[in-house]
Amino acid sequence: MTTQASKAAGWRKMAMQAAIGAAAGAGGMFAGLQLVEGQGGFDWTGSSIILFGIGLVYALMGVFVGIGTVAPRLFGQRLLNVADAEEIVEERANMAGSAVGCLILGAAVMLLAHAAAADAAGVAALVTPALAFCILLTVLVGFTAISVWMWRGFDELWRQLMVEISAITGNLLLLIAIIWGGAAAVGLAAGPHPLDLVSVAFGSLLFACFAGAGWRGMMAPR
Incomplete structure (x- = not known):
């Protein structure tokens, strides 16, 4: 009974997290697009909206x-998705670095989409x-520096996870480049907009983070 109750509580917690994330994402996307349009207003292209949305996901991850x-x-x-508050306290340094990095990176990506x-x-x-x-490039340098600093404090599990995330990202980018580039070359699809390439890169990394964590069971309800 205790195990079943714990599992049910874990799924309720995950459902609440998903609902909060969805609401924050939808609200943030609407508010962000309205805010940066300003008083004059202008129509966003599909490529810029996608890039802005990806940047918003990074920023919201950093905020949460x-x-x-x-x-x-x-x-x-x-x-x-942690067992208890003590787990956060133990990993506070790494989590704080990740939060700052994701927030600043997301803001820089959204700024590029808007510009x-x-x-x-x-x-x-x-x-x-x-x-x-230029701001995005500078942020990427800082993000890399934070990642190197965090790497020193990672245990073997986290280091292996980072390697797997890098591998997933690289293979996904390779697959997309071959299929999309080849299809565009033979006239089966439109070629990518420059912003699409940026979106694919950051989107692939985001997908790889969730895929890698999920593969190791780190996305299971806790």
Whole structure:
């Protein structure tokens, strides 16, 4: 009975997390697009919307993990897929680094999407596309530095997971490039927009993170 009750509680917790994530994602996407359009307003291209959405996912991940890290007992053990608040406290340094990295990276990706969309529409953006791209590159350097710093504190399990995530990302990018590029070359599909390439890269990494964690059972209800 205790085991069944624990499993039921775990699934309820996961359902609540999914509902909160979906609501935050939908609300954030709508609010974000409305906010960056400004008073003049302009039509977003499909490629820029997709990139903005991917950036929003990274940013929301950073926000949720950050809130959970700051308040592990009040929010963390409810928002995050952990056994209890003590697990968050033990991994606070790594989780805080991940939260900051994801939040800043997501913001930089959304900024690039906004700048490119505004430039295509011929209206003023928060920054120029070139500056947005430079900001993203700078953030990527910082993100890499954080990853290297975190690597030193990883145990063997986490290091192996990072290797698997890298492998999944690389193979997924290879598969997409071959199929999409080949189809475009023979006229079966339209070639990718430059923003699509950025979306595919960050989207593949995001998918690989969930796939790798799921493969090792780290996505199971807890």
